[in-house]
Amino acid sequence: NSFYLKIRLKEFCSKFQIELSNIVDNHTTHLITDEEGETLVCPLSKKVIQSVARHMYIVTYRWIDACLKANQILNEKLYEIQGDLTLSSDHNGMQRSRQSILPDSLPKNLLFENFSIMLKCNGCQEMMNNDELIELVQLSGAKHTTDSHFSRLQIGITRIVLCEKEYLINRREMYEKCIQAGIHFLTPEWFLESLVQYRIQPFQEYQITP
Template identity: 40%
Template sequence: MSSPGSYAKGYVRWTAGGKRVMWDGNRWQQLCQIEKCLKRDQKSQGVCLIHFREQQENKLKTKTKKFKIDERPETNKSDKSRKSSQSKKASIPTRSKRIRSNNSLNGSTKTSQISPSKSHRSSRKLVLVCSSLTRQQLSQIELFCSRFSARLSNQIDETTTHLIASEVEQRVCCLTKKVFFAVAYHVYVVGHQWIEECLSKQTLLNEESYEILGDASLSSQHNGMHRSRLVREPIFKSYSYTIAVECSIGCQQGMFNRQELEELVQLSGANLLQEDNRNDLDIDTTIVVLCDDDDKLVMKKYQDIKNKVHYVIPEFFLDSIVLYEVQPIKGYELLYQIE
């Protein structure tokens, strides 16, 4: 096999293991397996984010058609049971009943009024943000907001209560920009199934049974979203890290720009290194520079600083956010720094 140096930058080939890769001048990058697509693979998925969403949308359409066919007989039965019980209600005094979250699993009677579960009666108004949902799923979100007096927003901020994420498998989602911000803001990250079940049972169910456990890139069960929501403390608060954002292309296929990364740094509890506070650094502070893996010039910018400096790829910071555990710096340091 030829050495990497003999390949031109941008050269694409198939590996013996059936993977499609491209030489970027320094290392092989795994590409989407769809022919002619030059976007990076979403690690364990085999395809890029765009093609992955298309595949999920096609699967959902098939699943929805099957659900509608199975749903019709149950609807007819419930109509008959309501008619037969109307004559009894006229003579027998009734009292209001609470709808439990698991009642309708056994086909028990539903009430026409929507009754929020006990855990939500005293809570603040629900503010939802959606991530990678299909049009049909978004329609259900709008219906949910109408029935439960919730508000739909496009941006995650301090008022957001829930991020509704598209699931690649049960309680596992794709990493999107909104997922990172949801973890940083300590809000619920739940699968769209929560919306479906709440509409089906006509009550607000406990989110914990639908909370996302992991993602398709790092681990399917890292529980970072859950830890963030319970701890509600900035992940880097107890670390003497000052983070500088020097990467030009961001990461995760260019998902973040510089301004967004800086906002995440501030939300994470770390100090953001800027020109105006560069001279005010404590000598014991460790500087972590997020930079591109082929940018050797960035080291010259911090040569005059006496503090300990680590040059890492942006994934050090982002993996720490979504896992809600500060990762070892050594695994993300740039090779030319180590050498």
């Protein structure tokens, strides 16, 4: 239960001189999460998404118990989360993200580095507001743009507008011009689901039309 887990977590942090935080930021190295049984599958939460964007270890609580039992910090790999309850149980996006910045993965390629993304949505499914989405866009290597000259051709850059269907109501003319210029209108779920799985998802399922 959660009370027991909190006690174990405090014991773990005290024993190994580890700082405990309730937020995921640039100082965080590990996210400890619940899992479904002992399946290495966790609920998909905002913190999980923020951790994938920062290439961190995302591990089950069992890692803490194993370290305490062994009286030393154990290799995380046996306890690394492999999937989530929303998208897939074994997409391995967490591991792909973490390994993408290891020294032997040079040159480091961020997932969205060839993308320019404009937000015309209001967050995503009450999970995230726009400021949090923008932070993830930037952490993932994309250029966040608010520029009205977005439609000008940029060689090698894929241009995306994240929006909901309501945004395109009464904007058909603008939509047609943008489509002709090669801009894609996608739901914000496309960005988050690509990020979590650490693979660019096909546009088709997420495309928005007026």
